[in-house]
Amino acid sequence: MEYNFKEIERNWQAYWANNKTFAAQNNSDKEKYYVLDMFPYPSGAGLHVGHPLGYIASDIVSRYKRHKGFNVLHPMGYDSFGLPAEQYAIQTGQHPVITTQQNIARYREQLDKMGFSFDWDREVRTSNPDYYKWTQWIFIQIFNSWYNPRTNKAESIQTLISILETEGCKGIDHDILTGDIEKEVPAFTASEWKDFDEKKRSDILMNFRLAYLGESYVNWCPALGTVLANDEIKDGLSERGGHPVERKMMKQWSMRITKYAQRLLDGLDELDWTESLKEAQRNWIGKSEGSSLKFKVYDEKQTNASSFIEVFTTRPDTVFGVSFITLAPENDLVASLTTPEQRAAIEDYIIQSKNRSERERQAEVTKITGVFTGSYVLHPFTGKQIPIWIGDYVLVGYGTGAVMAVPAHDSRDYAFAKQFNLPIQEVVSGGNIEIESYDAKEGKIINSDFLNGLDVKEAIKKAIAEIEVRGLGKGKVNFRLRDAVFGRQRYWGEPIPVYYKNDVPYALDENELPLILPEVDKYLPTEDGEPPLARASSAWKYKNEFDYEHSTMPGWAGSSWYFLRYMDAQNESTFADKKLSDYWKQVDLYVGGSEHATGHLLYVRFWTKFLKDLGFIDIDEPAKKLINQGMIQGRSNFVYRVNGTNKFVSNGLKKEYQTTALHTDVNIVDNDVLDTEAFKKWRPDYHDAEFILEDGKYICGVEIEKMSKSKFNVVSPDDICAKYGADTLRLYEMFLGPLEQSKPWNTNGITGVHGFLKKLWRLFFAQPANGQGEGALIVTEDEPTKGELKTLHKTIKKITEDIERFSFNTSISNFMICVNELTDAKCHKKAILEPLLICLSPYAPHITEELWKQLGHTQSIALAPFPQYNETFLVDDTVNYPVSFNGKVKFTLALAASLSVQEVETIVMDNEQTTKLLDGKQPKKVIVVHKKIVNMVV
């Protein structure tokens, strides 16, 4: 029999599907293990060889854990709402549901070819009403909840209503506040509350709901016709499509994730995620501790004596160094603070900064702009007049949108002060403020009244204490994290289950779900700028009367809870039975790209904590362990056309000509050698191409780039499977290097792993004479030798350790070493080969299933218990001691392992090579590390 991978792989893939070999059991006495891949969006381009990298790793772990006796949950599904299908719909008119179905079918076909052990009975699709019914249900739970600071968790909005009914709201000083320090709910009494009408009550509750409708600045992308979240923007352009983004005030659905900022931060400590990923989340949450501080506005006529500007500062110790105040141009106070003389300049500036896109604003960080308002505040401690400026380096969305500028100790304030000739007062010693600001939190406070002589840390404490005593503000924690915008003005997403009655939004009743996405005539906004859902027929109304919400949910909605749905994918009465979520708990191993660090991975943690608060699940974090697979980059090949001709010159000779580098299809290049005949056929204009060769070959140039169609460097897993088989692909992707590392795809080494599988096959089947015909099964029942047992058990040990620490590349090497050793020993013994097959089967499932069957087994190898290594086979009788002089190894000495340190030393000292190397000198010191090394100091 020969190694016919095509037939073998097709047969076993069919067998697994027909026998549901990988179905996870919801009722099991076994310990559970949950392995999850990050939710793929099924794009039209299909999978390239970079995508399966993580899937192969997670599949190896899944299969390994099954061998180890775990009840393994390893599901797959699709995050199938999203922009590309909708953009395609806009261009072609084809309903996104069709595009999505086609893309999923293509994905599935590709995934099936690679032999993954997914439990397909649990597949989910976020765009299925069966699924988004529960996404909508969770939205309603969030809408009907508020964050109770007294219990420090989310609760039903009813508990807030009872508080308002009995206590009312005490406003600013109440312990129930909204998330934003600048927006506080005005005070009212319990009886006032009872007299409020429906609209007023709704407006007040909106300040507390965890899903709320609020006015806020959003990132508006005109080209995509929708708002984007911060993590959907890269370098000021939209991540999808690279379109400009501008800031716009809009009424939007948002999620009050900021209420969870502290818990999201604290939770990171217990997670087994990479440090860099946790750091990214910490930075994104951006906790900073400081103080609020009020500056009274100076008013000559004392008519407006009560008005003030509140700022947030992390450096209250530098308060005596304040030389001006800067407001964000969008700050509400600007209008009232602008003096008539300054009005024109200020208005100009506001218009100018509004029109500057985010990208320009970011690109021109060094360009310092601002305008004086004409007004002043009074310094809270010295009573001095301090000018109020506006400048777009101050962000309206952070803190109060106002800063107390201390140019001596803040580089941005310093640049601003230099630009506009404002005073710079040093209050912390240690720097040279003539040259630059001194921002470090080190040194002694000077020129600062009661803070003088303290060091920075003490001064911060004392300053806050003083601010609080004088009622000027209080110690405060601020987060950089913003509430998450939850609406998109797009068609292809979950409808938000809300309707409007007299301008008051109401959530649908749970039993009215799902709210099905309606049909529309076009996937574009309406003439008056309403989202596409406004195009739905007039019948699409709640109770035929009230308008539904017209925006849809963002991409992250469906993916924020999908890991729970896999536990109970078909349940029609709840999103996941509590009994099952209590069994499966959290994901044990989550594999995916680090690009989700501040998006998906933050949102899914948020929803998990929310669902836990309301008692729907029992876990606090979605994934215990997470690994980021590296990106597989493309490796582009180039040909060099001699300018003005149809001649192509090989890379090594191109300097002698004037050439243009052109991408060529990497699939017609082997080890950087171009298949010139295939090249001629590749495109009509190359049909008559001529080549200038070196050493009879055309050598292509190489560059590492992103894998993309336009660069002709896309390698499809289908092609690799067709040429070498899925087992080779799986092994090779793992063999490339450590999983977390990014690396270019390069097929150069693939013959090595393919050859390994053939070599394995030859341990079972004889090489037929002349390579013709069928080789016979040559496996024997003979007793293995000590050496063979050592090879096997050494391998079992290494492989086990390697899988446990996700070092898949080294385990492949170890398999190769094992097969090389067994080949050299001419070992065809069942007692050795059988356990070896089990070890290898997570990596190369098809060939091992086939050989397992050939050994006479009738059950799938996937269910066989993983072999245990036996330490007694690994013990060496002799140790090869390297003998070194001053740390340099000169020779080795094979000695019995049983020898003591003293005995080893004696033997080494008596050795004639030692005598020769010592050349009559006495060593100063002899170090013998037992069973390791001998070192002599001379």
Place this chain on the structure above:
RNA sequence: GCCCCGGUGGUGGAAUUGGUAGACACGCAGGACUUAAAAUCCUGUGUCUUCGCGGACGUACGGGUUCAAGUCCCGUCUGGGGUACCA
């Protein structure tokens, strides 16, 4: 600017706790089998030096700790990723 991760042969990479640097694989060179090719197998392959035995050097660079450093510490250079007026 700040944060994180890297830098080892011609190439991908190995060395898990400081203990023979370069495992395994590719590539390359030579050889066997073959009419030939493919497939397969064998030998060699860090650099310099030597006819050879051997010797010297060698993990980005400069220091340090240690009997012993790719591994630990300090400094520098460099590549990649993330993030950025967050007060």
